[in-house]
Amino acid sequence: MSVIINFFKNNYILIAILLLSSVLRFFYIDYQSVWIDEIHTLNESDPGISFSQMFDYLYAADPHPPLYFIAVKVIFSLFGYNTFVLRMLSAIIGIMGVWAIYLLGKEMCGKKAGLYAAAILAVNYFHIYYSQDARPYPLLFLSTTISFYFLVRFIKAPSFKTSALYGFFVAFMLYSHFFSLFALFSQYVILLYFVWRPYRDYTTSKKFFIYSLMSGIISLILYIPCLRFLMAAAERKAMWIAKPKWNVYSELFKEFFGYSEIVIWFVLILIIFFFIEFIKKKEESSPKRLFSEFNLNAFILLLWIFITLFIPLVKSYISIPMIVNRYFINVLPAVILMVVIGLMQIKNHVLRACFFFAIILFSLTNLIIVKHYYTEKAKTEFREATSFIKENSKQNANVVSSLGWYMNFFFKEVKDKHKIIDRSLDVYTQEMKTGACKIEAFWYIDGHTRPYTPTEETKQFIEDNFYLENNYEGYDVWTRYYIPKKNVPGIDITKYGQLKQSNGDTIVSYIDVFENTGKTIKISGWAYFPDQDASASKINLVLIKGNTIEKLPTLKVIRKDVSGYVGLNYNTDDSGFACEYNISNLEPGEYKIGIYMVNKTTKKEGLLITDKTVVKQ
Numbered sequence: 001m002s003v004i005i006n007f008f009k010n011n012y013i014l015i016a017i018l019l020l021s022s023v024l025r026f027f028y029i030d031y032q033s034v035w036i037d038e039i040h041t042l043n044e045s046d047p048g049i050s051f052s053q054m055f056d057y058l059y060a061a062d063p064h065p066p067l068y069f070i071a072v073k074v075i076f077s078l079f080g081y082n083t084f085v086l087r088m089l090s091a092i093i094g095i096m097g098v099w100a101i102y103l104l105g106k107e108m109c110g111k112k113a114g115l116y117a118a119a120i121l122a123v124n125y126f127h128i129y130y131s132q133d134a135r136p137y138p139l140l141f142l143s144t145t146i147s148f149y150f151l152v153r154f155i156k157a158p159s160f161k162t163s164a165l166y167g168f169f170v171a172f173m174l175y176s177h178f179f180s181l182f183a184l185f186s187q188y189v190i191l192l193y194f195v196w197r198p199y200r201d202y203t204t205s206k207k208f209f210i211y212s213l214m215s216g217i218i219s220l221i222l223y224i225p226c227l228r229f230l231m232a233a234a235e236r237k238a239m240w241i242a243k244p245k246w247n248v249y250s251e252l253f254k255e256f257f258g259y260s261e262i263v264i265w266f267v268l269i270l271i272i273f274f275f276i277e278f279i280k281k282k283e284e285s286s287p288k289r290l291f292s293e294f295n296l297n298a299f300i301l302l303l304w305i306f307i308t309l310f311i312p313l314v315k316s317y318i319s320i321p322m323i324v325n326r327y328f329i330n331v332l333p334a335v336i337l338m339v340v341i342g343l344m345q346i347k348n349h350v351l352r353a354c355f356f357f358a359i360i361l362f363s364l365t366n367l368i369i370v371k372h373y374y375t376e377k378a379k380t381e382f383r384e385a386t387s388f389i390k391e392n393s394k395q396n397a398n399v400v401s402s403l404g405w406y407m408n409f410f411f412k413e414v415k416d417k418h419k420i421i422d423r424s425l426d427v428y429t430q431e432m433k434t435g436a437c438k439i440e441a442f443w444y445i446d447g448h449t450r451p452y453t454p455t456e457e458t459k460q461f462i463e464d465n466f467y468l469e470n471n472y473e474g475y476d477v478w479t480r481y482y483i484p485k486k487n488v489p490g491i492d493i494t495k496y497g498q499l500k501q502s503n504g505d506t507i508v509s510y511i512d513v514f515e516n517t518g519k520t521i522k523i524s525g526w527a528y529f530p531d532q533d534a535s536a537s538k539i540n541l542v543l544i545k546g547n548t549i550e551k552l553p554t555l556k557v558i559r560k561d562v563s564g565y566v567g568l569n570y571n572t573d574d575s576g577f578a579c580e581y582n583i584s585n586l587e588p589g590e591y592k593i594g595i596y597m598v599n600k601t602t603k604k605e606g607l608l609i610t611d612k613t614v615v616k617q
Helices: 003-028 036-044 051-061 065-077 083-109 113-120 125-131 137-156 160-174 180-196 205-234 249-257 261-280 291-318 325-330 330-343 349-370 382-392 404-414 426-433 456-465 561-566
Strands: 398-401 419-421 442-447 466-474 477-484 502-504 508-516 520-528 535-545 547-551 555-557 576-581 591-599 605-616
Touching: 003 083, 003 125, 036 051, 036 083, 036 113, 051 065, 051 205, 065 083, 065 442, 083 113, 083 125, 083 137, 083 291, 083 330, 113 349, 125 137, 125 325, 125 349, 137 160, 137 180, 137 291, 137 325, 137 330, 137 555, 160 180, 160 205, 180 205, 180 291, 205 249, 249 291, 249 325, 249 330, 261 291, 261 330, 261 349, 291 325, 291 330, 325 330, 330 349, 382 404, 382 442, 382 466, 382 477, 382 561, 398 404, 404 419, 426 442, 426 456, 456 466, 456 576, 466 555, 508 591, 508 605, 520 535, 520 605, 535 576, 535 605, 547 591
Parallel strands: 398 419, 398 442
Antiparallel strands: 442 477, 466 477, 502 605, 508 520, 520 576, 535 547, 535 591, 555 576, 591 605
């Protein structure tokens, strides 16, 4: 018991930092929907498939080292197959990363530096974001930091034990992500230097070389099972990644600190302090040390950063582009430690505290207040869109998507109700045209930077054969429900008698856009029932000619501006509408534009005839 009490007494600041990092990484962890890469993790680590099948999936479609996916599959088996459990693992690994940078900072510069590094990482936007992302990036951060920790220990005290531990944790790093290879290359360059010039004079170059070779053999033997995945990744001749721009690494640096200008300025000042001290320091020599501790730390950090950034940059220009900011999370610990070493050069304790707390407070402000990290959607809302389909599906309609493989996860519990068809909208409509599949009601869902951009031929086929019955527009995702025109329910306007401008329940509306090119009309605006939540209201634009009424395909549009503009105290976010319609097939005559609304909760129903008209010659 006394051991535990002493541990808390000696480490209460570290414990507080770890608690803070836990809160920031677990809070609203499931607020965002899983995005496309996380769905890869879900499908590939499905507890319902074998490990052999999982490895085949990774090898064929997502060639990453398997350690993270093995861990995910195990926790799914233990705690259930859902997104909270999935992200829980990343959050725990992220918290361990905070602990790891404390160890590395402490080993390099002392306990105070370790605490500074842990605290800065605890509130770091980039690290928090990927600690709530179900991909191997927090594991890459953790394993790289730990491997450098054991590298420093090995350099300072080379022995069989430190060599073996370093070799083991190198293998651990290599099993996290293929970008760990670049960090490993930097470590081997560092080791080559110390083979030539050992850090301690009681260690000979030969002995250090033997220990280094032993650590390399250990890591290589442990890595052999992963070579299959490395070869699969190396065989790729093309990727979705664009060639890097000239400012790719300055953008990476900004993203590391959440694009917060104030935080970046403080960080840059401290990095300048680091380089000033680096230039001032001359290599110290003594009977016990041939390389000063400051220069050792600077040497390791600078090579770590330079080589890990340089090799992918060169390869991206001469071979295949591979620079994606999140892949460089293994450079973040080195950058933070440079900042901390710069902070340690400030001898005035008050000024040092001001710099430190400024970084902490402005990082939290940027995260919570500026970025609205916990309250605004930032990932593709696949979960919300698929939930909308399940909640609004009146029949067992097919769900069509160019991302069909990804949609299977969301429909697992209702797989007997919906058939998932992996097709683009253009391909699916072409199959209906040729008779390869029936013309019947279907949902279409797409997202992940795939907007609604069908060909004109597809648009015309849908307009001729289908009616847009329902839709959902979310962050980076959209879904539409099409029913055959023959199944479109009509609107009984005889109950209103002689039509007036306002018929039935009162509708408040405004048309923002009305364009008539002679061939198509475009209409957008908003409408709602007074004192009613708009989420349960369905809006239909209609064409009225005499006693006939025709529904137009009307998109529901989110209009968060309406409540504030009109000054309402109830939700009208779902009051927006938009329509684009080809009028070339209309019978000649004059048509009035109407807004027909039904609220399925309150049973309100109304028809508003606007002042807009369409004349077909």
